[in-house]
Amino acid sequence: MNLLLMDTDGEGMGVDLAIRAQEAGHEVRYWLPTETSGEQPPYGKGLLDRPDDWESSMDWAELIVTTGNSTYAAPLAPYFGKGYPIFGANQKGAELELDRSKGQMVLEEYGIQTLPYEVVDSVDDAVKFILSEGPCVMKPWGGDADKSMTCVPRDEDEALFTLRKWEKDGKFKGQLMLQEKVDGIEMGVAGWFGPGGWNEALEESFEHKKFLNDDLGENTGEMGTVLRHVPESKLFNEVLNPITDYLHRIKYVGCCSVNCIIDKKGRPWPLEFTNRLGWPAFCITQEVVKGDPIQWMFDLLEGKDTLEVSSHVAMGILMAHGDFPKGKDPTGTWAGYPINGISKQNLEHLHFQQVMRAKAPIVVEGKERNIDGPATAGCYVMIVGGHGRTVRSAQDDVYEVANEIRWPGNVMYRTDIGDRLQRELEILQGFGFAGGMKY
Numbered sequence: 482m483n484l485l486l487m488d489t490d491g492e493g494m495g496v497d498l499a500i501r502a503q504e505a506g507h508e509v510r511y512w513l514p515t516e517t518s519g520e521q522p523p524y525g526k527g528l529l530d531r532p533d534d535w536e537s538s539m540d541w542a543e544l545i546v547t548t549g550n551s552t553y554a555a556p557l558a559p560y561f562g563k564g565y566p567i568f569g570a571n572q573k574g575a576e577l578e579l580d581r582s583k584g585q586m587v588l589e590e591y592g593i594q595t596l597p598y599e600v601v602d603s604v605d606d607a608v609k610f611i612l613s614e615g616p617c618v619m620k621p622w623g624g625d626a627d628k629s630m631t632c633v634p635r636d637e638d639e640a641l642f643t644l645r646k647w648e649k650d651g652k653f654k655g656q657l658m659l660q661e662k663v664d665g666i667e668m669g670v671a672g673w674f675g676p677g678g679w680n681e682a683l684e685e686s687f688e689h690k691k692f693l694n695d696d697l698g699e700n701t702g703e704m705g706t707v708l709r710h711v712p713e714s715k716l717f718n719e720v721l722n723p724i725t726d727y728l729h730r731i732k733y734v735g736c737c738s739v740n741c742i743i744d745k746k747g748r749p750w751p752l753e754f755t756n757r758l759g760w761p762a763f764c765i766t767q768e769v770v771k772g773d774p775i776q777w778m779f780d781l782l783e784g785k786d787t788l789e790v791s792s793h794v795a796m797g798i799l800m801a802h803g804d805f806p807k808g809k810d811p812t813g814t815w816a817g818y819p820i821n822g823i824s825k826q827n828l829e830h831l832h833f834q835q836v837m838r839a840k841a842p843i844v845v846e847g848k849e850r851n852i853d854g855p856a857t858a859g860c861y862v863m864i865v866g867g868h869g870r871t872v873r874s875a876q877d878d879v880y881e882v883a884n885e886i887r888w889p890g891n892v893m894y895r896t897d898i899g900d901r902l903q904r905e906l907e908i909l910q911g912f913g914f915a916g917g918m919k920y
Contacts, residue, residue: 485542490549493524497832527838550575573731598660622656671738677784705898707796747912763799764832795873797866805860835859
């Protein structure tokens with residue numbers, strides 16, 4: 482099959498799937514948008530065919546996979562309209578994630594209860610609300626909002642400071658959503674959706690977003706995730722299945738995920754959609770996918786469910802370096818560091834992201850030699866995955882491999898991914914969630 486993988490966000494997130502598809506015998510073209518310099522980032526360089534443009538490959542491709550949904554929506558819209566085989570969010574599907582107001586409205590339209598919220602137009606209005614109601618979750622509102630303006634303050638003082646800081650920095654533009662803060666356990670549920678409806682395998686997941694162990698430090702997007710595929714899910718029935726008709730109506734194809742907080746009474750509150758391939762969750766899914774890595778995607782477009790997955794618990798951790806999680810240094814600053822410790826035994830558990838092939842000096846029989854091999858191409862280097870019948874066995878799998886991988890400099894990863902499930906699973910299962918999952 483001819484696969485065009487469009488890394489529409491330009492972050493290297495599609496390298497792993499592209500390599501796996503290539504190894505399965507498919508013809509693969511991996512496209513990245515150019516930077517301000519006019520050059521593509523080095524992600525996948527020397528490992529994949531990286532065309533200069535994507536338009537010339539659209540008619541060549543039998544399957545087109547997009548990694549994100551926030552860019553190239555307008556240029557791709559005509560291709561969606563003409564029925565091109567695109568696995569990824571169309572504009573209506575992406576809207577559920579990118580425009581919080583739309584996501585909330587759709588949930589409410591289909592009878593899914595959401596947390597109370599207020600939308601304000603100014604910092605002063607936000608301050609008045611917090612002084613009256615107390616600390617709340619602050620999120621951007623609207624399709625063009627700055628997604629970095631998200632804060633879960635511990636108290637009124639932190640909320641007040643954050644608002645005034647945004648005001649001082651000129652970041653407060655448009656509207657802000659002030660949502661009731663609820664204590665509970667975070668859990669996500671996802672499904673693959675196409676013309677034939679939902680695939681049978683449903684994904685339940687537990688993200689770890691903070692940079693440091695024990696959920697300290699700043700939000701990074703995600704440092705690691707534990708997930709499991711199940712045929713039945715109470716959380717799916719309550720927060721995803723009700724919008725089935727809407728997804729059919731907008732002709733959505735791809736992953737639809739909702740992250741939730743399950744409160745102390747066992748009620749799930751949906752927080753936000755993710756309508757695209759999730760990272761690193763999609764890499765971790767590769768740990769339990771059986772057979773061809775992309776054929777099931779093509780089949781989903783045709784309305785067929787051919788995805789076969791293991792029932793094992795899967796887990797993955799991000800291995801990073803450099804100035805992660807800021808990622809503000811110029812492209813190339815953290816590229817070219819040789820990745821050592823790769824073996825035939827652990828290679829299948831290494832999900833390359835910002836990786837390329839490059840030459841690096843090593844010592845061979847007392848002499849300096851330049852050897853060609855895998856090297857870093859940025860800060861978000863790879864996801865190390867593993868799986869097992871329990872969370873603990875999956876952890877053992879992952880960290881055994883992670884301890885084998887090294888490169889010069891500051892290798893960074895969390896060493897406690899999944900630990901909190903020892904406590905949380907018992908609580909969740911008391912409410913009927915995460916059935917059958919064992920720590």
